[in-house]
Amino acid sequence: MLLYAEKFPAAGELLGDLHQLYVYIDGAFVKGDGARVSVWDHGYLYGDSVFEGIRTYEGRIFKLPEHVERLFESAKSTSINCALTQEEISEVVIQTFRINNIKDGHARIMLSRGVGTMGLDPRNCRASSLTVMAYPFPPVYKEKAIRMLTSSVRRKGPLSVDARVKCSNYMDNILAKLQAIAAGVDEALMLDNQGYLAEATGENVFAVKKNKIVTPYATAALAGITRDTVMEIAHTDGFEVEEQNMTVHDLYTADEVFLTGTAAEIVPVLQIDGRTIGSGQVGETTTKIQQLYKEYVQAHGSPIF
Ligand code: PMP
Numbered sequence: 378m379l380l381y382a383e384k385f386p387a388a389g390e391l392l393g394d395l396h397q398l399y400v401y402i403d404g405a406f407v408k409g410d411g412a413r414v415s416v417w418d419h420g421y422l423y424g425d426s427v428f429e430g431i432r433t434y435e436g437r438i439f440k441l442p443e444h445v446e447r448l449f450e451s452a453k454s455t456s457i458n459c460a461l462t463q464e465e466i467s468e469v470v471i472q473t474f475r476i477n478n479i480k481d482g483h484a485r486i487m488l489s490r491g492v493g494t495m496g497l498d499p500r501n502c503r504a505s506s507l508t509v510m511a512y513p514f515p516p517v518y519k520e521k522a523i524r525m526l527t528s529s530v531r532r533k534g535p536l537s538v539d540a541r542v543k544c545s546n547y548m549d550n551i552l553a554k555l556q557a558i559a560a561g562v563d564e565a566l567m568l569d570n571q572g573y574l575a576e577a578t579g580e581n582v583f584a585v586k587k588n589k590i591v592t593p594y595a596t597a598a599l600a601g602i603t604r605d606t607v608m609e610i611a612h613t614d615g616f617e618v619e620e621q622n623m624t625v626h627d628l629y630t631a632d633e634v635f636l637t638g639t640a641a642e643i644v645p646v647l648q649i650d651g652r653t654i655g656s657g658q659v660g661e662t663t664t665k666i667q668q669l670y671k672e673y674v675q676a677h678g679s680p681i682f
Contacts, residue, residue: 395512396409396410396412397409398412398477398510398511398512399412399473399476399477400412400473400508400509400510401469401472401473401507401508401509401510402414402506402507402508403506403507403508406472406473406476412508412510414489414506414508415492417492417493417494417495418489418490418491418492418493418506419489419490419491419492419493419497419499419501419502420487420489420490420491420506420545421489422493422495422497423490423497424544424545424546424547424548425455425457425489425490425497425499425545426457426487426488426489426490426544426545427448427451427452427455427457427487427488427542427543427544427545428448428451428485428486428487428488428543428544428545429444429445429447429448429485429486429543430444430483430484430485430486430639430640431444431470431483431484431486431639432482432483432484432514432639432640432674433474433479433480433481433482433483433484433511433678433681434481434674434675434678435480435481435675435678436480436680436681436682437674437675437678437679437680437681438470438471438474438678438679438681439639439674439677439678440602440606440677441467441470441471441679442463442467443602443605444486444602444639445463445466445467445470445486446463447541447543447600447602448466448486448488448543449463450541450542451488451541451542451543451544452488452505454539454541454542455538455542455544456499457488457489457490457499457505458504458505459488459505459507460504460505460507461507466486466507466509469507469509470484470486470509470511471681473509473510473511474511474681475681475682477511477512479511479512479513480682481513482511482512482513482514483511483512483513483514483639483640484509484510484511484512485508485509485510485511485512486507486508486509487506487507487508487509487545488505488506488507489505489506489507489508490502490505490506491503491504491505491506492504492506514640516640516641516642516644517579517638517640517641517644518563518564518641518644520642521644522644522645522646522647522659523562523563523564523636523644523645523646523647524562524563524564524646524647524648524649525557525562525563525564525565525566525577525646525648525649525650526556526557526560526562526565526566526649526650527565527566527568527625527649527650528552528553528556528557528565528566528567528568528578529556530549530550530552530553530556530565530567531549531567531568531569531570531575532549532567532568532569532575532576532597532598533549533569533570533597534569534575534596534597534598535596535597536570540575540595540596540597540598540599540600541595541599541600543599547578549567550567550578550579551578553565553567553578554578557578562648564577564578564580564636564644564646565577565578566582566625566628566649567597568597568625569596569597570597572624573593573597573622573623573624574593574623574624574625574627574628575593575597575598576593576597576598576599576601577636577638579638579640579641580601580603580636580637580638580641580644581593581595581598581599581601581603581604581636581637581638582598582628582634582635582636582637582646583604583607583634583635583636583637584623584627584628584631584633584634585631585632585633585634585635585660585662585663586627586630586631586632587632588616588617588662589616589617589618589619590607590608590611590616590617590618590619590662590666591618591619591620591621591623591627592604592608592618592619592620592621592623593620593621593622593623594620594621594622595620601637601638601639602639603637603638603639603642603643603670604637606637606670606673607637607643607666607670610666610669610670610673611666611669614665614669616662625649625650628646628649628654629649629650629652629654631654631655632654632655632660632662633645633654633655633660633661633662633663634646634649634654634655635663635666642667642670643663643666643667643670645659645660645663645667647659
């Protein structure tokens, strides 16, 4: 596979050119500044929307049916209707990658409650709105190892919105991320309302101890598609893999810690709350999982170009 620098040579410059891309908005592809949504959209006014993020690797789309199915489950759970079927949305996502010639990139699907009058009553909205963007998007931490802190902001599912719903209310996660930034580290861990480990602000968390790989239950954490993939590939490779109730102690005393997510991929964690994790170097198992994940996305992506 290509190295990050070879694969995304122009990513920095392209950020300024994102407005050149075509965006799907409710039935049409719109370019540049035309790609706008209404200020009356309840997704904007109240964060009343659900979403997905999907990657392509060398012209192959990864786990599209799983992402679209999760979108539909998020929509069902929040009672947002979708005018398109799962097959139709999948086709729109593929078309969005194609029209923008994004062979190595990321797509964002947003399904919003739609345009409505003021007031959060969902009945104020006429029809839901679907937008799909595709763009170059290097792994969030650019394949580096990171440092974390434990945030005081809690992940509320399942007491509030169920964590399996990928809804656009990310303010808790953003507040946690702000704490990490203020403390000069890269990312934050979030606990559930009982103090058990939930996940990071945009990734799931795994620990490795004595060759066993453990991760918190997906009750206050999103049931990540990368999380599922990593559990599958680790198990196939002969690792013991288990979901557990975990606390930060399990991370402090682990041999290795890593995060998983579509946008971030597999991210080694070397320090949490000032504690060095394991040897302080990227561990053997994390490196192995990174390699297996790369092989897996190559082997399991569906060609769309
Ligand atoms: N947790 C949260 C809060 C996220 O936003 C994400 C990214 N969508 C993940 C975990 C990872 O999920 P996935 O592997 O499906 O991208």
